[in-house]
Amino acid sequence: MVDAKLDPAPADNAPQTTDAFFKRLGGQAETLPKRLRQFAEFIAANPDRVAVSTVAELADAADVQPSAVMRFCQEMGFSGFSQMQKLFRSDYSQKWPDYATRLAKLREHGAESPSALLAEFVEVGRASLENLMTNVDPAALQQAVDVLSRAETIHLVGFRRAFPVTSYLGYAFEKMGVPAILHPGIANISMTHLIRPNDAVIAVTFTPYSEMTLDIAAKGRDIGADIVAITDVVTSPLARLKAIQLLVAELDVGDFRALSASLSLAITLAVSVGARKNLI
Amino acid sequence: MVDAKLDPAPADNAPQTTDAFFKRLGGQAETLPKRLRQFAEFIAANPDRVAVSTVAELADAADVQPSAVMRFCQEMGFSGFSQMQKLFRSDYSQKWPDYATRLAKLREHGAESPSALLAEFVEVGRASLENLMTNVDPAALQQAVDVLSRAETIHLVGFRRAFPVTSYLGYAFEKMGVPAILHPGIANISMTHLIRPNDAVIAVTFTPYSEMTLDIAAKGRDIGADIVAITDVVTSPLARLKAIQLLVAELDVGDFRALSASLSLAITLAVSVGARKNLI
DNA sequence: ATTAAAATGGAATTTTAATTCCAAAAGTGA
DNA sequence: TCACTTTTGGAATTAAAATTCCATTTTAAT
Numbered sequence: 134m135v136d137a138k139l140d141p142a143p144a145d146n147a148p149q150t151t152d153a154f155f156k157r158l159g160g161q162a163e164t165l166p167k168r169l170r171q172f173a174e175f176i177a178a179n180p181d182r183v184a185v186s187t188v189a190e191l192a193d194a195a196d197v198q199p200s201a202v203m204r205f206c207q208e209m210g211f212s213g214f215s216q217m218q219k220l221f222r223s224d225y226s227q228k229w230p231d232y233a234t235r236l237a238k239l240r241e242h243g244a245e246s247p248s249a250l251l252a253e254f255v256e257v258g259r260a261s262l263e264n265l266m267t268n269v270d271p272a273a274l275q276q277a278v279d280v281l282s283r284a285e286t287i288h289l290v291g292f293r294r295a296f297p298v299t300s301y302l303g304y305a306f307e308k309m310g311v312p313a314i315l316h317p318g319i320a321n322i323s324m325t326h327l328i329r330p331n332d333a334v335i336a337v338t339f340t341p342y343s344e345m346t347l348d349i350a351a352k353g354r355d356i357g358a359d360i361v362a363i364t365d366v367v368t369s370p371l372a373r374l375k376a377i378q379l380l381v382a383e384l385d386v387g388d389f390r391a392l393s394a395s396l397s398l399a400i401t402l403a404v405s406v407g408a409r410k411n412l413i
Numbered sequence: 414m415v416d417a418k419l420d421p422a423p424a425d426n427a428p429q430t431t432d433a434f435f436k437r438l439g440g441q442a443e444t445l446p447k448r449l450r451q452f453a454e455f456i457a458a459n460p461d462r463v464a465v466s467t468v469a470e471l472a473d474a475a476d477v478q479p480s481a482v483m484r485f486c487q488e489m490g491f492s493g494f495s496q497m498q499k500l501f502r503s504d505y506s507q508k509w510p511d512y513a514t515r516l517a518k519l520r521e522h523g524a525e526s527p528s529a530l531l532a533e534f535v536e537v538g539r540a541s542l543e544n545l546m547t548n549v550d551p552a553a554l555q556q557a558v559d560v561l562s563r564a565e566t567i568h569l570v571g572f573r574r575a576f577p578v579t580s581y582l583g584y585a586f587e588k589m590g591v592p593a594i595l596h597p598g599i600a601n602i603s604m605t606h607l608i609r610p611n612d613a614v615i616a617v618t619f620t621p622y623s624e625m626t627l628d629i630a631a632k633g634r635d636i637g638a639d640i641v642a643i644t645d646v647v648t649s650p651l652a653r654l655k656a657i658q659l660l661v662a663e664l665d666v667g668d669f670r671a672l673s674a675s676l677s678l679a680i681t682l683a684v685s686v687g688a689r690k691n692l693i
Numbered sequence: 694a695t696t697a698a699a700a701t702g703g704a705a706t707t708t709t710a711a712t713t714c715c716a717a718a719a720g721t722g723a
Numbered sequence: 724t725c726a727c728t729t730t731t732g733g734a735a736t737t738a739a740a741a742t743t744c745c746a747t748t749t750t751a752a753t
Contacts, residue, residue: 185502222465247685248551254677255542271528297577366457367439393673397534405527
């Protein structure tokens with residue numbers, strides 16, 4: 134016996150991408166019997182349901198028997214529904230590919246050209262921006278702008294990888310004449326004594342969270358200042374502070390991230406505050 | 414006693430929306446035991462996976478036991494994983510509208526709202542990144558990496574709106590152990606005397622060009638150091654210095670620009686240099 | 694109208710996944 | 724250090740879903 138494959142579908146003529154699937158569906162739909170055609174039309178109209186439904190649910194929604202769904206899947210070249218669903222599920226997660234491992238692999242395979250790396254970073258940046266749009270809560274953003282507009286002075290806190298964000302905020306506020314202090318965080322001196330009750334603090338930190346940022350934010354909260362947090366996940370320690378949270382899911386490349394989304398969010402905040410104060 | 418219910422929580426206090434779920438998660442994450450916290454962080458970072466994965470898959474991905482996943486779900490108020498997944502699946506279909514639709518939705522929150530502005534910056538950022546990909550000269554990029562890899566010390570020069578770029582480069586180089594000096598540009602003190610013939614200078618400036626950046630770059634050239642320029646157009650004064658030019662056409666929103674492209678280019682440079690020196 | 698082939702619905706079976714349970718390990722406070 | 728509680732990992736159990744099977748109906752051809 135040359136080939137001792139057991140289960141996993143030997144001569145597989147199943148579509149490998151959803152694109153291929155729909156192409157095949159288009160060509161074959163005409164020739165399918167009634168119920169199968171009926172289900173095909175349902176799938177064409179509701180492709181998003183396949184990944185998150187059971188056979189029974191789909192059958193029900195398309196007003197067809199579960200066995201018809203089975204036959205349909207086989208007709209399309211799959212071993213069964215499970216295999217087809219796997220395709221739709223993987224296609225979904227491909228929306229945000231695993232860049233971390235992809236880049237790790239890239240690195241292993243030796244010196245890739247800088248242009249290739251640039252392409253990766255550009256792609257990551259675009260994905261981050263797209264993600265930002267879907268995930269930012271407009272209400273929280275509005276609230277953040279309200280709070281910052283009311284503040285006497287805005288304190289900008291964020292170090293290391295977050296420092297580009299705070300320094301850009303510092304530049305923007307200074308340019309518009311909004312009173313703001315960029316906490317430098319050098320020599321481990323935290324200038325918390327400058328924070329007053331009517332001030333606001335913009336704290337920016339990502340995993341691994343900077344102790345000093347958390348510390349200054351906490352002190353600010355104690356003093357009575359409002360806290361606006363730009364961070365990565367809800368489990369961030371900043372959540373404790375009853376801060377207004379603006380979440381940015383940005384991808385890491387090793388220890389580096391394309392800050393595109395964070396900076397876009399930050400500059401939006403700054404310009405909105407400036408506009409509110411009629412400074413621009 | 415009217416109701417002697419023990420554990421299995423029929424009076425359902427499960428979150429009804431993913432928003433509520435994440436809010437609860439944020440509040441509760443602190444108090445969870447280790448493994449449950451570990452899984453909480455995984456979920457916070459990969460919320461999209463819940464809808465399309467099995468308990469075993471998630472457990473595996475989060476490096477946790479399936480039973481821990483179960484306990485987590487119950488801790489969050491669900492009867493079990495299935496109930497929690499149902500919530501995520503109902504959210505799933507709403508994520509499908511495409512980019513254009515979401516952009517429109519973000520905008521319709523009112524022309525002057527922060528969300529609308531964010532939509533602008535996101536779009537501008539994406540356009541800038543696209544532009545970057547097509548306009549960067551791969552040869553120049555390669556040459557820049559060569560030069561920087563050979564340099565004894567890399568000087569980072571860029572102020573005001575360019576400072577986020579140089580400060581991020583400073584962070585990245587420091588992290589990788591590449592000798593680099595971030596010129597602070599405060600109090601108009603330029604530290605040109607630190608530049609030595611075998612060094613390289615990364616000069617970042619956009620219109621209107623910063624005098625100090627041009628000045629330091631020129632001095633560096635006189636001393637004999639290599640100059641890598643990140644700037645916006647070929648007519649930039651940095652061209653005179655026979656610098657290796659990396660052009661970034663970044664778009665503005667009002668007086669501010671989404672630095673997405675510049676930062677992506679910068680981090681690419683940094684990582685490429687690190688890789689060349691086998692530091693990552 | 695008759696018969697063979699194709700298609701269908703629904704129940705029976707198999708497979709896979711969710712959930713519970715419990716013994717072992719890790720903490721905690723006296 | 725020792726009893727006591729909490730947490731953990733993994734096997735055992737239960738529930739649910741996928742898949743197959745087959746009797747019945749429909750369709751098409753003569």
